[in-house]
Amino acid sequence: MKTTSVLSAHLIDEIKALPARYPQPRSAVMPALDLAQEELGYLTPEAMTEVATALQLDAGYVEGVATFYTLFHLEPIGKHRFYMCTNLSCTLRGAEELVEHLRGAIGVHEAGEVSKDGLFSYEEVECMGACEYAPMCRVDHRYHYDLTAEKVDGLVAERRSPAAAAPLSSSPLSPTLPPERGEGDKPKRAPKKKKADG
Amino acid sequence: MPDINLTIDGHKVTVPAGTLIVEAAKTVGIEIPVFCYHHKLDPVGACRLCLVDFSPGPPRPQTACTTPVAEGMVVRTQSAMAVQARADILEFELVNHPLDCPVCDKGGECPLQDFTFRHGYPTSRIDGPRLHFKKPIPLSENIALDRERCVLCYRCTRYYDEIAWEQELTVAQRGVQSFITSQFDQPLQSNFSGNIIDLCPVGALTSRVWRFESRPWDMTHTESVCSKCAVGCNTTMWQRRGQLVRITSRENDDIDEGWICDRGRFDYTDVNEPSRLRTPTIRGAKSTWADALAATAGGIKGKGAKLGISLPADLTNEEAFLFRRLLDGPLKGAKVKMHGRTAIPAPAGPTMPIKEIDDARVIVVVASDIENDVPIIDLRVKKAVSKRGAKLIVIYPEGVDLDRNPHTVHIRNAKGAAAEEVRKLSSHELLQNPGGPVAILFGDGHGSEDMNDLASACGALAEQVGGKEMPLYRATNERGALALGVAGWDSLDGVEALLSWGPPPTAGVPTSVRFLAAWDHLPRDGYDKAAVVLPATTFAERQGSYTNLEGTVQFLRPPVAINPPLKEAWEVLNELGAALGLELDYPGIFPIQRDAAAKTPALAALAQTPSPEPVTGPVLVGPAHP
Ligand code: SF4
Ligand code: SF4
Ligand code: FES
Ligand code: FES
Numbered sequence: 001m002k003t004t005s006v007l008s009a010h011l012i013d014e015i016k017a018l019p020a021r022y023p024q025p026r027s028a029v030m031p032a033l034d035l036a037q038e039e040l041g042y043l044t045p046e047a048m049t050e051v052a053t054a055l056q057l058d059a060g061y062v063e064g065v066a067t068f069y070t071l072f073h074l075e076p077i078g079k080h081r082f083y084m085c086t087n088l089s090c091t092l093r094g095a096e097e098l099v100e101h102l103r104g105a106i107g108v109h110e111a112g113e114v115s116k117d118g119l120f121s122y123e124e125v126e127c128m129g130a131c132e133y134a135p136m137c138r139v140d141h142r143y144h145y146d147l148t149a150e151k152v153d154g155l156v157a158e159r160r161s162p163a164a165a166a167p168l169s170s171s172p173l174s175p176t177l178p179p180e181r182g183e184g185d186k187p188k189r190a191p192k193k194k195k196a197d198g
Numbered sequence: 199m200p201d202i203n204l205t206i207d208g209h210k211v212t213v214p215a216g217t218l219i220v221e222a223a224k225t226v227g228i229e230i231p232v233f234c235y236h237h238k239l240d241p242v243g244a245c246r247l248c249l250v251d252f253s254p255g256p257p258r259p260q261t262a263c264t265t266p267v268a269e270g271m272v273v274r275t276q277s278a279m280a281v282q283a284r285a286d287i288l289e290f291e292l293v294n295h296p297l298d299c300p301v302c303d304k305g306g307e308c309p310l311q312d313f314t315f316r317h318g319y320p321t322s323r324i325d326g327p328r329l330h331f332k333k334p335i336p337l338s339e340n341i342a343l344d345r346e347r348c349v350l351c352y353r354c355t356r357y358y359d360e361i362a363w364e365q366e367l368t369v370a371q372r373g374v375q376s377f378i379t380s381q382f383d384q385p386l387q388s389n390f391s392g393n394i395i396d397l398c399p400v401g402a403l404t405s406r407v408w409r410f411e412s413r414p415w416d417m418t419h420t421e422s423v424c425s426k427c428a429v430g431c432n433t434t435m436w437q438r439r440g441q442l443v444r445i446t447s448r449e450n451d452d453i454d455e456g457w458i459c460d461r462g463r464f465d466y467t468d469v470n471e472p473s474r475l476r477t478p479t480i481r482g483a484k485s486t487w488a489d490a491l492a493a494t495a496g497g498i499k500g501k502g503a504k505l506g507i508s509l510p511a512d513l514t515n516e517e518a519f520l521f522r523r524l525l526d527g528p529l530k531g532a533k534v535k536m537h538g539r540t541a542i543p544a545p546a547g548p549t550m551p552i553k554e555i556d557d558a559r560v561i562v563v564v565a566s567d568i569e570n571d572v573p574i575i576d577l578r579v580k581k582a583v584s585k586r587g588a589k590l591i592v593i594y595p596e597g598v599d600l601d602r603n604p605h606t607v608h609i610r611n612a613k614g615a616a617a618e619e620v621r622k623l624s625s626h627e628l629l630q631n632p633g634g635p636v637a638i639l640f641g642d643g644h645g646s647e648d649m650n651d652l653a654s655a656c657g658a659l660a661e662q663v664g665g666k667e668m669p670l671y672r673a674t675n676e677r678g679a680l681a682l683g684v685a686g687w688d689s690l691d692g693v694e695a696l697l698s699w700g701p702p703p704t705a706g707v708p709t710s711v712r713f714l715a716a717w718d719h720l721p722r723d724g725y726d727k728a729a730v731v732l733p734a735t736t737f738a739e740r741q742g743s744y745t746n747l748e749g750t751v752q753f754l755r756p757p758v759a760i761n762p763p764l765k766e767a768w769e770v771l772n773e774l775g776a777a778l779g780l781e782l783d784y785p786g787i788f789p790i791q792r793d794a795a796a797k798t799p800a801l802a803a804l805a806q807t808p809s810p811e812p813v814t815g816p817v818l819v820g821p822a823h824p
Contacts, residue, residue, distance in 0.1 A: 058365030063381055
């Protein structure tokens with residue numbers, strides 16, 4: 001019997017190749033779910049079942065892992081999801097107001113709600129390890145630092161009409177890279193001390 | 199293993215190396231409360247309830263369920279630190295626990311209640327809001343889940359994972375939000391699901407079949423044996439007001455290790471069925487036993503091969519012994535067909551005991567889907583593989599649940615060609631240097647295999663690789679009936695008279711039958727046309743014994759009393775024998791057992807019937823309130 005699968009064939013091949021990378025084959029469940037979520041936006045029971053089959057695991061195990069991590073989504077999310085840090089440093093520097101502002105900008109009432117056009121949703125998260133640039137957020141795998149209401153508007157606008165706005169890749173991919181700024185607005189900070197060892 | 203000496207609360211204890219402190223404490227009757235620890239599951243140390251303090255060791259409470267004993271160790275379960283640590287953990291357990299005890303089925307046999315009483319604080323300081331979940335949630339037809347009551351000990355999910363090799367029960371979310379859930383909220387499918395009810399230390403997992411039926415102290419319980427298949431798992435049967443209300447497992451490490459399958463646990467409601475047959479009838483009219491048995495005898499006597507007899511799968515050794523007398527005498531030549539039996543021939547001698555599967559280095563399972571044929575053997579095989587590193591070879595045409603282990607070597611034979619595959623096995627790489635005992639478990643492929651061929655192939659393989667054989671009989675007392683020579687395998691086609699004992703023949707009553715005597719516990723289609731209908735007892739009212747598939751004779755103790763006019767089967771057979779002109783006048787079950795033991799070597803165990811008093815376990819004593 002042939003049934004249509006929700007994951008693309010090449011993705012399933014990619015998932016099948018994962019276990020070889022780990023001493024314990026079922027560790028592959030995390031990257032596999034990540035790939036599936038990347039493709040579908042969120043994880044449906046069908047997708048989890050297909051991941052399970054590809055990894056020779058039980059769907060129940062995969063489901064348990066998927067629900068454990070908040071970064072795996074089990075319900076539709078907007079195309080772009082704002083992860084707004086509301087932990088201590090960011091809150092002290094106005095994260096709450098920014099979240100309030102974001103809600104207005106994308107037109108939703110609460111965390112998790114998807115905007116009418118299906119483009120946006122947001123979520124409040126704990127510290128993402130970039131306190132020195134608080135308040136900050138993560139959108140589309142990138143960190144955005146020293147947020148202001150205007151910057152948030154900009155992030156929203158460039159996603160509404162990507163063509164009109166600056167290229168999305170202008171912000172750094174990794175949390176350890178410092179943000180790009182002009183010489184002038186660089187805050188005075190003591191250089192980071194090198195850690196003694198790893 | 200070398201022995202280790204230590205002191206627990208001043209008691210000198212000597213236990214084998216590797217013993218955990220909780221287990222060592224049990225040997226001197228000291229209770230260390232546990233939730234997550236279970237002696238059949240790997241320790242996880244998740245609940246922290248078993249805290250004790252010991253020296254040498256860190257100056258903090260430590261979990262007794264994960265710490266093995268050490269030479270010279272001094273364990274204190276009663277020090278102020280240990281007592282307070284456990285009481286604090288219990289207080290945490292109760293933060294979100296609902297005040298459900300009055301409506302909770304676990305009430306009265308609940309470790310959380312008992313431990314709180316014995317190890318917890320007498321009063322509560324908790325008045326904040328508690329976590330709420332929708333409840334109860336059906337996990338399956340048979341099991342209900344109450345997430346608010348769950349203490350997250352993970353016994354249920356670990357059991358599923360470690361013992362049953364299934365993942366359909368998992369933990370979702372994390373931290374304080376965690377809850378137990380079935381895969382995508384689908385009903386549980388496993389044939390082994392019911393054991394989680396026994397495992398759950400609180401009322402989070404309860405039986406829907408038993409739900410709100412009775413309180414533990416309202417029931418009497420009887421130690422008996424499951425009558426659903428040839429494994430012979432030990433059970434406890436619970437009775438209230440003449441009804442069988444619950445069946446739970448009873449640990450016997452030689453056979454079941456404390457597990458029973460869902461058939462054994464939930465398939466009992468027919469015992470209490472209001473429509474059950476209670477009086478004999480002749481052509482639909484109520485009659486006395488004497489008249490009904492005379493009518494039966496008249497219809498079946500002297501018919502020779504024109505008489506067919508259908509036997510139930512669960513007839514006892516004693517019943518089979520009496521039946522043999524009828525077959526040797528007045529019913530000589532009758533065609534006999536036993537329900538649910540395999541085509542496996544009678545064993546030539548002793549066969550491999552179930553518990554020896556544990557030590558096998560290679561296990562070969564041939565022509566049987568053991569998950570369904572002999573369920574608890576399936577768990578034993580899984581244990582040998584996942585906990586003791588045995589290698590597994592399966593020869594079966596279809597997929598089986600043992601395939602869940604990626605290392606299982608599954609040879610898919612063509613139906614009827616299992617013997618051929620077995621013969622090829624002697625050169626299989628896994629069997630070249632097995633490094634220990636080899637277990638060969640074989641069934642009959644539900645009739646698809648030529649049993650003479652398969653049995654001799656398995657015998658030859660056993661000889662070549664130094665293995666032991668275990669024939670997987672299916673019908674409850676197939677092995678006992680074989681020993682007594684009544685486990686017939688004849689076709690009933692063409693018989694004129696039929697004595698149908700137990701459920702009607704699987705193939706239906708042959709159309710050639712002119713005289714039908716049905717001896718059954720439930721009314722069924724067609725019985726209105728039967729010449730005679732005799733009411734039968736169920737396993738819950740039966741005395742006697744079964745011989746399980748490994749040859750162990752085990753005794754049934756009836757939890758439910760028999761109400762006249764219902765009669766025990768041995769009594770009916772006695773009287774039927776008399777009506778047929780035989781001299782059968784056993785006054786009770788014990789003389790039958792003594793006689794059977796003397797005449798049948800395989801039933802020698804019947805000479806020593808066990809005491810009717812069940813053995814009681816030691817009472818563990820815990821400390822007073824902190
Ligand atoms: S449902 Fe019962 S067995 Fe399962 S984790 Fe909760 S308390 Fe433990
Ligand atoms: S495996 Fe057989 S004997 Fe054991 S509980 Fe199941 S049906 Fe009963
Ligand atoms: S508190 Fe926001 S990044 Fe650390
Ligand atoms: S019983 Fe020891 S931690 Fe749970």
